[in-house]
Each structure stands twice: as structure tokens, then as C-alpha cells.
Amino acid sequence: MKRFVLAALALSPCAFAAAPPDLAATILAHLAKPGSAQTEFIEVAYRGMLDRPLVTSGTMQWLGGDKLERDVQKPYKAVAKIGDGRMSVQRGDGAVQSMPIERAPQMAAILAGFRALLGGDAAQLSRDFEVKAAGNEARWVLTLTPRAGELKARVQSIQIDGRGDAPRCMTLSEGDGDTTITLVGAMARAGLQSSAPLQSALAARCRND
Numbered sequence: 001m002k003r004f005v006l007a008a009l010a011l012s013p014c015a016f017a018a019a020p021p022d023l024a025a026t027i028l029a030h031l032a033k034p035g036s037a038q039t040e041f042i043e044v045a046y047r048g049m050l051d052r053p054l055v056t057s058g059t060m061q062w063l064g065g066d067k068l069e070r071d072v073q074k075p076y077k078a079v080a081k082i083g084d085g086r087m088s089v090q091r092g093d094g095a096v097q098s099m100p101i102e103r104a105p106q107m108a109a110i111l112a113g114f115r116a117l118l119g120g121d122a123a124q125l126s127r128d129f130e131v132k133a134a135g136n137e138a139r140w141v142l143t144l145t146p147r148a149g150e151l152k153a154r155v156q157s158i159q160i161d162g163r164g165d166a167p168r169c170m171t172l173s174e175g176d177g178d179t180t181i182t183l184v185g186a187m188a189r190a191g192l193q194s195s196a197p198l199q200s201a202l203a204a205r206c207r208n209d
Contacts, residue, residue, distance in 0.1 A: 024133035027140055028122045030165040036063045039167075040188040044202060045180040052196045057188070062114050066101075070110075082107060105154040106172070112144060113158045113170045129158075139163055161206045169206035181206065 038061040045054040058073040067083040078091040087107050088098040101108055112128060125131050128151065129144040142160040146152035156173040168187045172180045181202050183192075193205070 023136070023140065024131045024142060025122055026137060027133055027142060027162070028125070030137070031162075031167065033062075036061065038062075039184045042183045042188045042192060043180060044182070044192070044197060044199075045178070046199050047178050048176070053199070055192070055195070060114060060184070068110070068114055080107070102150065105149075105151045106174070108151055109146070109155045109158055109172055113160060113172070137164065171203075171206070 038059055040058075041060050042055065042057045045056075047054065056072050056074065056076075058071045061069045061071070063069065063083070065083075066085070068081070070080040072078040072080075076091065078089065080087065080089045082101060085101050086098055087101050087104050088096050090096045112125060122131070125144060129146055132143045132145075134141045134143070140162055142162075144158040144160075146155050146157075154175050156175055157171075159171040159173070160167055161169045161171075166186065167184055170182045170184065172182075179199065181199070183190075183206070187206070192202075194201075
């Protein structure tokens with residue numbers, strides 16, 4: 001279950017100059033999509049218990065509000081859905097497992113990150129996260145830090161790296177030291193340069209490529 005609940009990415013701190021105070025709002029406005037939006041993804045999960053990173057790929061679709069669908073296509077088939085305060089997961093043709101979203105704080109973090117990536121929902125983000133931006137409108141990083149509760153206990157931060165109105169990577173750094181780097185959009189379509197990329201190399205690619 002953890003591989004469905006966890007998702008999204010590790011970006012080393014960027015040496016950006018101090019950003020104007022309204023940069024985060026400007027970036028989110030550029031990212032906002034009316035109605036719904038979909039993006040391809042490649043997720044690379046770095047877990048302390050694993051000898052090599054776990055790589056999955058597929059599509060992520062934001063359906064508006066709190067509704068998100070994550071369709072894993074490789075190396076196995078699985079669909080995770082969030083909506084109306086609940087999360088469901090189905091692997092292959094297996095039974096659907098469902099639970100309240102509060103029992104899956106990492107997935108709540110994913111939803112928040114993709115709201116930023118695809119929905120531009122600044123008001124919702126600011127309720128649950130401290131939102132900071134670095135860089136400029138051409139080359140930027142958004143950092144979301146949980147404010148309180150179980151999310152704060154489980155998740156250190158979410159970092160989103162982008163260029164202009166196109167997000168590139170989203171990084172979820174967990175409280176236990178595990179990290180997941182997710183390539184989205186054009187970065188995902190370009191693919192990985194290695195079947196088991198080093199975390200530092202993938203973070204550098206997100207930051208500099």
C-alpha cells in the first residue's frame with residue numbers, strides 16, 4: 001500500500017536570488033488550468049529499505065477540487081483515486097481498497113502538490129502549507145511546508161521545480177528521510193537517463209537541465 005500512498009520527489013536546494021514576495025502567487029496563477037488537467041509522470045522513490053530506487057510511470061489527472069486520479073502503467077497496473085475526503089487504490093484486477101484521506105497524509109501531500117502543479121489553487125495551499133518561492137518567473141522553485149497535524153509529522157516539504165508556466169519536477173521529502181522525485185510533463189516524456197538514477201543526479205537534472 002505504501003507505494004501507492006507515497007509519491008512525488010527530491011530536489012537539492014537551489015542557489016536562487018531572493019524572490020519578490022508575490023512570486024508564488026504569480027507562478028500559481030500561470031499554472032492554473034480551468035476544469036481539469038492531466039500530465040504524464042515518472043516517479044523515482046528512494047527508500048532506505050531498498051537497494052535501488054523504485055521507478056513507476058503513468059499519468060496523473062487533476063479533476064478539480066479535491067479529486068485526483070493517479071494511473072500507474074509501468075511496471076505494474078494500478079489506479080489510485082482521491083475525492084470527497086477518501087482515497088481508493090486498485091492494483092490490476094484486484095479488489096479496490098478504500099480509506100479516509102486523513103489516514104494517508106502522504107497522498108494528501110501529493111494532492112496538494114498537484115493542485116499547485118495543475119490547479120493553481122493558492123487559497124487551498126495557503127491553508128495547509130507555508131508557501132515560498134525562489135527564482136523568477138522564467139526559472140523557479142515553489143516550496144510547500146506543512147503547517148500542522150499528521151501531515152507535518154510525516155512530510156518535511158514538497159518542492160516544485162519549473163520553467164515559465166511548465167512544471168518539471170515535484171519532490172516529496174518525508175520525515176523518515178525517504179524521498180521521491182517525480183518528473184512531469186516534458187521531463188517525463190524525455191524519460192530517465194538510467195534505469196536506476198542516483199538521487200543527486202536526478203535532482204541536478206531537475207534543477208539545471
